[in-house]
Amino acid sequence: MIPRYSRPEMTAIWSAENRYRIWWQIEVFAAEAMGKIGMIPAEDARTIRAAYDADALGEIDIDAIDAIEAVTKHDVIAFLTWAGEKLGPEKRWLHQGMTSSDVLDTTLAVQLKQAADLLIRELDVLLEVLKRRAEEHKLTPTIGRSHGIHAEPTTFGLKLAQAYAEFARNRTRLVAARDDVATCAISGAVGTFANVPPEVEVHVAAELGLAVEPVSTQVIPRDRHAMFFATLGVIASSIERLATEVRHLQRTEVLEAEEYFSPGQKGSSAMPHKRNPVLTENLTGLARMVRSYALPAMENVALWHERDISHSSVERYIGPDATITLDFALGRLTGVMDKLLVYPERMQKNLDRMGGLVHSQRVLLALTQAGLSREDSYSLVQRNAMKVWESDGQLSLLELLKGDDEVRARLSDSELAKLFDLDHHLKHVDTIFARVFAAQ
Amino acid sequence: MIPRYSRPEMTAIWSAENRYRIWWQIEVFAAEAMGKIGMIPAEDARTIRAAYDADALGEIDIDAIDAIEAVTKHDVIAFLTWAGEKLGPEKRWLHQGMTSSDVLDTTLAVQLKQAADLLIRELDVLLEVLKRRAEEHKLTPTIGRSHGIHAEPTTFGLKLAQAYAEFARNRTRLVAARDDVATCAISGAVGTFANVPPEVEVHVAAELGLAVEPVSTQVIPRDRHAMFFATLGVIASSIERLATEVRHLQRTEVLEAEEYFSPGQKGSSAMPHKRNPVLTENLTGLARMVRSYALPAMENVALWHERDISHSSVERYIGPDATITLDFALGRLTGVMDKLLVYPERMQKNLDRMGGLVHSQRVLLALTQAGLSREDSYSLVQRNAMKVWESDGQLSLLELLKGDDEVRARLSDSELAKLFDLDHHLKHVDTIFARVFAAQ
C-alpha cells in the first residue's frame, strides 16, 4: 500500500478496525444461530446479539488487542478476549466449535465484497463521465489511426463511446467476480461441520449478505480469489488503454487533447509546451502493478490437501494493493477524463494535414463503381496521391483529382467533393451511440 | 502447439482449413446482407449464397491459396482470388467495402467460440466423472490434512465434491468468457461503417451465432480476449490443484490413491513401488503454461488509437496454445480421475496411524462441556496425547484416556468412545453433497 496511490475509503476496508468489526459480526451472528438451534443457551445468544445491536463494542482498542496477542500469540483469541470483556458470562459461547479460518476467510470475503462495491461505484462515476464527454464530442471529427498512421475520419465521441462500452463490460465482469468471491464458510477444521452445523453458516451468510460456500475445506477455495484478481487485472488493462490514448493525443506533434492543467500550475509557463501527461503515464504504471497480481493469485489456487497457508502472505499484499491501487487509478482516470482539455480545431488541422489522402480509399471505390477496373482506378488515384504526399500535404488531393482528365471523365467535381465529405464517416454515429448507451 | 499435448478436434479449429471456411462464411453472409439492402445486386447475392449452400468451395486447396499469397502478399485477397474461381462474375461483389480486419477479427471470435464450446464439453465430461467418483467414495473415510499435517477426518468423496464444485464454477466462468469474446465486427477501417452499413454486421453476426460488437475500431476490443485467456488461466490453476492432490496421495508414504497403472506396463514390476504420478506432474507443468498466457493477453488490451497489430503475433501463439493445451489437460485429468486407483484400506490405516490424536480436539471440547475449565481440559488431554505421540502412534489415545482417572471422572468409557467415532465427522456429508450436486 503506497500512501500516494491510496484513497481513504478503500484503505479503511483493509484497516485493523474494519477487520475486527467483521470478526465481531461473524462471531455474534454465529452465536445467534447457535442459540436458535440449541447449540448454546438461547438466552445467552440473545444477550450477545443485543449487545451487538447496542454497539457494546464501541471504539475498537487496537493497542489493547495487540497487547493480548503479544501474550496469546493468536490473533482471533486475542480479539475474543478483548471483545469478551464487553459481555457478561455469555462470552464463553463465542467461537464455540469454530476454527480461526471460519472467521478469517469469511472476513476476507466481506472485505473483497466491500472493495468490489466501492470499485463498482467508481466505475459508475467513470461511466457517467465518459458518457457525458462522449455526447459532448459525439460529432467532433478527428482522424482515426491504425498503426499510428492516419486511416479514416472518426469522431472523438466514438473514441469515448468505445471506452464507455469497455468499462461497462468491466463493470459486468466485476459484478460477477464479486459474487464469485463473496461466500461465507463456517465449516470447521476440514469443512465437515463436525463441530458446528451448517445452519450456523447459513445464518451468518445471510446476515453478511454473502452466499453460502457449498463445500469448503477449512478454507474457501482460492479459484474464487484468482478469478477476482484476474478480473481486476483486466480492468487495469483497460485503464492502460485509455491512458495510452490520452498520452498519444497529448504528444507535442499531435496535441489533440491534454490532461487538465490549471493556469497557475508551477514550473510550466516558461515552457508552455511542456505539459506532460504525467497522470496517464502514472496510470500506465499502476496498470502494470494491478495486472501483475493476477499471477500469484492464480498460483494460490493449488493449496495442499484441505489447506496450506501459503495463500495468506500473498493475500496480505494483493488484497489491499490490488483494490487500493485500482480504486485510486479509477478515480484518477475519472478525473483525467472529466477535465480532459479537448482541442477540436487541432483535430481538424491534423485531419487535414495529409491534403485529403485519407479519402483516397473512397475515391478508389467510387472509380471502381463508376466502371473502371480495380487496377486502373488504383493507378489514377496513385499518381495524384503521390504528388500530395511529396508536397507534405501542401497540395490537395481533391484539387488534383479535379484537374485530372481521366478522373474527371468518370467523376464530376461535385461527385468528387462528396467523396471528401466528412459526413460520410459520421452517418452511423447515431447507430453506434444507440447501441452503446441505449441499454444503460 | 506441441503435438504430444494436442488433440485432433481442438487442433482442427486452428487449422488453415477451418480458418478459410470461416472466412468464406463471413464473406458469403456479408454479401447476402449487402444484397438485401441493395448495396450489391440482389440476384448476385443470392447466387453467392446458393453457391455456399451447395458447398461450391469443396475441398480447400491450401497450396493453391499459398501460391497466390506468395504473389499478392495479402492473405485475404489470396483466399478471395482462389474462392472467386468457384463463382461466376458475381465474385466481384465479395468483400465489397470491407477491411481485412472485419474478416480476421470475426474469424478469431468464431474460433474462440468453437474452442470454448469444446472446452465446455470437456468440462462436462470431467464433471460427470468427478460426480461418479464422489458418489462412489462419499463415505470413504480419510484423514483431512491442513499444512500437510493430519487434522480431522473427512471423506474422499468430499475431496472430490470440492473438485466438482470448483470445476462447476469454472464451467460458469468459461460460458461467460465465451459469450464475452464471441462478437462480430464488420465496421470498416476505423469502425464507422463508412463503407459498409451496420446491417451487414447484424446479419453476419446472426448467421454465425455471434453477438454484434457494439462499437469496434477496425478491431474487436482486446479486453474481451484478455478476459477469455485469464479465465483459461484460472481453470488451469484448478487443474493444478487437483493434480497436486493426486501427486500427494500417491507419495510412497501416503499411497492413498494412484494414477491408473495397467498390470503389464513395462519397466515397473521389478520396482513395484515405483509408480510415478507422471500424468499429474505433467498437468502441473501444463497449468503453468496456460496460466502464463493470461499476461500477454492483458498486455494486448492497450492497442494504440484505433488499432495496432501488436496483438496479432501474441494471438498466433496463445490462441492455439492456450486452448489446445487446456483441452489436452482437461482430457488427461478426466482420464486420471476416471481410472484413479483408490485405496480405502490405506486411507483407514493412515487415519489410524496417530493413535487417535486426530480426535483430541473433540475430547477437549467434551471436557469443557462437561464443566472443566479450558485450561484444565487442555492439560488432561495433553498429558495423554504426549504419550501417544512419543509412542509414534503405537499407543491409543482412547485407551489412555479411559485409564486416566481425572478424565474418567467426567466422561464414561462409552462417552469417550463416542468421541472417537468417525460417524461424527460424516454426519453432514449428505448436506454438502446436496448443496454441490443438487443444482446440477
Place this chain on the structure above:
Amino acid sequence: MIPRYSRPEMTAIWSAENRYRIWWQIEVFAAEAMGKIGMIPAEDARTIRAAYDADALGEIDIDAIDAIEAVTKHDVIAFLTWAGEKLGPEKRWLHQGMTSSDVLDTTLAVQLKQAADLLIRELDVLLEVLKRRAEEHKLTPTIGRSHGIHAEPTTFGLKLAQAYAEFARNRTRLVAARDDVATCAISGAVGTFANVPPEVEVHVAAELGLAVEPVSTQVIPRDRHAMFFATLGVIASSIERLATEVRHLQRTEVLEAEEYFSPGQKGSSAMPHKRNPVLTENLTGLARMVRSYALPAMENVALWHERDISHSSVERYIGPDATITLDFALGRLTGVMDKLLVYPERMQKNLDRMGGLVHSQRVLLALTQAGLSREDSYSLVQRNAMKVWESDGQLSLLELLKGDDEVRARLSDSELAKLFDLDHHLKHVDTIFARVFAAQ
C-alpha cells in the same frame, strides 16, 4: 510493504530519511565537481563540501520538507530549500544545471545497491548455515525421491549441499545484478550533458561507489532494473524450492524434519502431531510475490522516447516490496534451516519401509553383470520384488532373494548383502562436497 514481512535495516533503505541523505550527497558531490571544473566558484564548492563533512544537515526534518513541498509541489526543490538553510549564500549553486531525474535516478541506484548489499550479506549468512547443516548431515542416510516416490538412497547432507550450491549461484547472480543496476547518471534533460558536463557525473559516481552510466536519456535505462528484479525473482524461486522440501519432510506420514518448535509453544501439545510448517508455507507465498514483480519491471523497459514516467509508480511498489520481502524471506529461511529439527531415525525408518525394494535396481545390474540376460535378471528380481510389495514392506527383499535358488546360483549371500549396503550410495559424497564447498 507489509510490516510483518519487513525488517528494519532493509526498510530503512527505503525511508524518506535515507532518500534525502542520498539526495544531499549527490547535490554536494555534484557541487564539488562543478567547483573543480570552474562551473561554480571553487571556494563556494569547498564550503558546501565542508558543510557536508561536518554534517551540517543534521537530523532531517521531514515534516519541514513536506510543508515546503506542499507549497512548491516539487519534491527536489522542497528538499533543496530546506537543505539550503543549513548553508550560506553558496546554496545558490546547488543543483546548478541539473534535472530532478539526475538526482532521483541516481538515488534509486544507490538504494538498490544498498539493498543488494544487504541481501548479499543475508545470502552469506544462509550459506554459512546451509554449509554447517550439510556437514552435520553429510552422511545421514535418507531416501531420495523422484516423483514423490522412493528412488535410491542419498544423504540429507547432499540435499543441503544442493541448496548451498543453488544459493551460491544466486549470490553470484545478485552480485552481477547489483553491479548492473548501480550506475550514476547526471546528464540533464535528455542525456546530452548540455548544462552540466560529464565530469560532474564522473565525480559523483566515484564518490557514491557507482559506475558511470555510459549513455542516459534523462533516465537510467530500465533494462538494468528489469535484470535486477528478475534476478530477485529467481532467488525467490530457490527459496520456494527449499521451503517446499521442508514442507514435504514435515508431512505427518514423512516427518523426517520439522521447523523448530519451542517446547512451550502454545496450542500444540494437546495435538502434538499438529506442528504445522507455517514458516515454509509462508515462504512459498512470499516467493510468489517476489517473482511476480519481475513482470512489471520488464514492462518498464520500453519507456517512450527519452523517457516517460510510467516506471515510477511501478518502482514505488516493487523497489521496497521486492527487496524488503526477499530480505525477510532470506532471514526467515535462514532461521528455519539453522534450527531445523532433523530426525535421522525416521529417515532410516522410511528408507527401510519398502523392505529393500529401493535396492532392486542394483540387484538387477549385478545379475546382468553375473552373465544373465537383462530379461531374465528382470524376471528374477520381479518375482521377489512383487512379494515384498504385496506385503507392504513387511517382507525383506534381501531375505527373499537369498531364498531364491536361481538368484543364489549367481550371487552369494554376501554378494547379495553387499548390494543392499548403503555405503555404496555414499561413496561419492566426499567428491560432491569437495565440488560444492571447496571453492568457497
Place this chain on the structure above:
Amino acid sequence: MIPRYSRPEMTAIWSAENRYRIWWQIEVFAAEAMGKIGMIPAEDARTIRAAYDADALGEIDIDAIDAIEAVTKHDVIAFLTWAGEKLGPEKRWLHQGMTSSDVLDTTLAVQLKQAADLLIRELDVLLEVLKRRAEEHKLTPTIGRSHGIHAEPTTFGLKLAQAYAEFARNRTRLVAARDDVATCAISGAVGTFANVPPEVEVHVAAELGLAVEPVSTQVIPRDRHAMFFATLGVIASSIERLATEVRHLQRTEVLEAEEYFSPGQKGSSAMPHKRNPVLTENLTGLARMVRSYALPAMENVALWHERDISHSSVERYIGPDATITLDFALGRLTGVMDKLLVYPERMQKNLDRMGGLVHSQRVLLALTQAGLSREDSYSLVQRNAMKVWESDGQLSLLELLKGDDEVRARLSDSELAKLFDLDHHLKHVDTIFARVFAAQ
C-alpha cells in the same frame, strides 16, 4: 513454434535429429570414459568411439526410432536400440549405469547452449548495425522528448548509441546466462553417482564443452534455466523498447523515420501515407511472448524432493518457443534498423516547430547567471514563451526575446542567438560515443 516466426538454424537445434545426435554424443563419450576407468572393457569403448568418429550412425532414421518407441514406450531405449544396430556386441555397454535424465538433462543443456550461441551471434550482428547507423547519424539533430513532449535537442545517433549500449549489456547478460545453464550431469537416479562414477561426467562435460554440474539430483537444478529464460525476457523487453521508438517515429504527425518500404510494395501507393510500422508492432507482440515465458520457468524451480517431472512439459514449450521467437525477433529488428529510413529534414522541422521554446530553459539559466533573480528570469521568459505558444510556433522565441527590452538589458543579440545554438547540445556527443563504443 509458429513457422512464420521461426528461422531454420534455430529451429534445427530443437529438431529430433539434433536431439538424437546429442544423445549419441553423450552415450559415446560416457562409454569412452567408462572404458578409461575400467567400468567397461577398454577395447569395446574404443570401438564405440571409433564408430562415432567414423560417423557410423549416418543419417538418423527418426521413423525407425519412433517405431521402436511405439513398442518400448521409452524414448532413450528406443534410440539406443536403433543406434546399437550400427555397432557390434560392444553396444551392450551403452548407457551402462546411467539414467534417462542423465541424457535428457545434459541434452537440454547442449541445446540451450547452442541456442544461446546463435542468439549471441545475432546480437553481434544487431550491434554492428546499430553502431553503423549511430555513427551515420551521430550529429543528426533531433528533438529529445520526455513524456512524449518536446524537451531539448539531442541527436538521432545518441538514440542509437543508447540502443547499442543496451544490447551490449544484453549480450553480457546472455553470455552469463548461457554459462549458467551449460552444465553436464551424469550422476544417476538421485545424483549420488551410485552406479556411474563422477569421472564419466567429467569426461562427457569436457567433450561437450559444458561445465560439470557440482551437485545434481537426477536433474540439473532449474534455477539455472529460470535465470536463462528470465534473461531472454529482459532482452525481449529491450527489443520492445527500440521497436516502440520506431513506431513512435513513424507516426503520421512525427514521421522522422520509417521501416523500409520498397518502392514496389503493393497496396500502399494510393495511400502513400499509409506505411504502417507493422514489423515493429509485430516485435512488440513477440516481446510480450518471450517475456511471459520467464514466469513458468521460475515456477519450475521448486521441484519436489530430488525431482518431479512437472518442468518437462513447460520446457517442451518454452525451450523452443522462447529461443526461436527471440532469434526471429532479433533478426527482424536487425533488418528494421539496418534499412530504417531516416528523415533528418523532418527531424529538423519538428525540432523547429515550437518556435524555439525548447531553448527556453537555457535562456532562463543565462538570465540567472546574468544576475537576475530566478523569479524575474522566469517571468521574462514566460511572457515571451506564452506568445510563441499561442501562435502555435509561428512566432520565434529568439526574435521575441531580442525585442524584449528587459531581456536585451541583460543579454545581447549574439548572446541570445548563442543560447539557441544547437551545437550547445551536441558538444558532448563525442564523449558519449567514446564511452559506448570505445570498449568494443
